[in-house]
Amino acid sequence: MSALDNLRDTFRRDQVFDFMRQGTRAVAPGQLDSGSGKNILYLEDITVSFDGFKALNDLTLYIQTGELRCIIGPNGAGKSTMMDVITGKTRPDSGTCFFGQTLDLTAMSETDIAMAGIGRKFQKPTVFPEHTAFENLELAMNGPRGPWHSLFTRLSGEQTNWIEDTLATVGLLEDRHKVAGLLSHGQKQWLEIGMVLMQKPQLLLVDEPIAGMTRQEVERTGELLKSLAGKHSVVVVEHDMEFIRSIASTVTVLHQGSVLAEGTMEQVQNDPKVIEVYLGE
């Protein structure tokens, strides 16, 4: 057994090829390997088609570690499909999708992807409707996920504090014992963002976070997302240009399943191709 392990270790990719080494840090297989200043997500030549319709067409996109990236595009541009591919809900017909240097997302289950550190907020807020806001966050809390563990586990004071801190961050401390199904649409959005935060993800995928929110809530969401960037990498899909301008550093425009333009908001807005797509029709 140990001989076999030794052999495996000797022929590991990063052992054989020097350039794969991450400085002096060895990364065990199955763990996220993202050196600082490098990309955290690599989507290359991804194609997804549904009955001949190409939802994604040779999409190539890189997300840097710690950046806040906004993705815009008209309806049917493939924004949600891209999220589905990253989180394992949809399998691409071709192309590669790597999280860090080593994790091949196309070969992992939704659960494995979530545990590896990708959290997702859906377009339509999906929370656990019969559980309270507190319980929703408790269920999302980073930690062991097995049935036996959850039968015997009890919340520690530290964990309770963490949950309450997050409740405060998303402004639901007052409503923490309210059943999530009874929260307003905006509050559900916040709750779901809170759930994603409790997972302690490296990469947050946030799909239309401000739908159904009041102006004040929108502002707070923007501040929250900005404060998350740096520690986490954040990808935001939104339609609201005003909102994107207020938070974005880099904007990627998707059109018909591939990248149309990329750059700052200024550059993108003045790009003739983008103008044609948005205004030409």
Place this chain on the structure above:
Amino acid sequence: MRDSTFKSAFSDRTAKTFMGVLLGATLVVTLLNQFFPPDSPLHVSAYTVTLLGKYLCYALLALSLDLVWGYCGILSLGHGAFFALGGYAMGMYLMRQIGDRGVYGNPELPDFMVFLNWDELPWYWQGFDQFWFAALMILLVPGLLAFVFGWLAFRSRVTGVYLSIITQALTYALMLAFFRNELGFGGNNGLTDFKELLGFSLQSDSTRVGLLIATALSLAIAFVLCRWITGSKLGRVVMAVRDAESRARFVGYRTEHYKLWIFTVSAILAGIAGALYVPQVGIINPGEFSPLNSIELVVWVAVGGRATLYGAVIGAILVNYGKTIFTGVMPEAWLFALGGLFVAVTVFLPQGLVGLVSQRWAALRKQFPPKKTNNDTLTPAEGEAP
């Protein structure tokens, strides 16, 4: 904080009330049967004792279904299969206890095997002369079947009505298999003519009372166990799977593991119910695998009210009491009554009788709010649950 442990599940108010009522009633019945002569108006006959024991077995079965259906949203239409398998395991032990007192007087082989001209006990009957072995099989056989079946079904993400249909097919297939003589479980006639259990004659009143008490205790323990499970984080995950399975997956739970866990535990409880049932009714035959039984079971839980545990118990006892009365008066109409009941409950009482009672109770409380006493100063503020 609110996470229950097995110990705390014992001391919560619902469990205490439940156990108090259940064990109190059992005690009263026991005393009335044992200490009043048969001609006294207060005497409870052995027939009634056994009938009550049967109801409690059904209640335990209903409890097991509520665990998967009410809490995890898995509508199993084949839970009778696990009940029957537990029953068969117990029946095999009881058959071996007959020894040479059978019709053919063969000390080694049960009567039906002699009748089929078999020479020796099949391998899968070995060990069933020992109670500990039979008890192990009562837990293991239904549990293992549920584990394998669930593993295949949940891994392939079979859900909803499709899952219901294949559970129904499972129990139907088992029924057909057990009808065959070659399988070695007595075929059509099943296993019967039992004499004694652990050395106690099954015909004596005291054994019947003992079985009632054993059933009541099992039900009480199973209830506390289920309270513990549903009050723990595991219970909350299972409910999350019921309400938003894909969300649970994206949060990082292997939902199929949770479903498999709860399904297997539920099948084991159903098996125990079957094992307690067989010595009280004195027979187990393939009819117990009949899909109709499993559907009736669903009706009990629906009538009582899902996802409360005690609702399932109340539903099972009430519907079966109704069945006893009804089939005595006009047996041919029972199935119509049952069907009508199911439709009525689905349409008018989606939360069952328990839901109706708690609604009325809440309405009453609103109309006549309880007077404030000094102890009530701890009442939580508006918008905060207790």
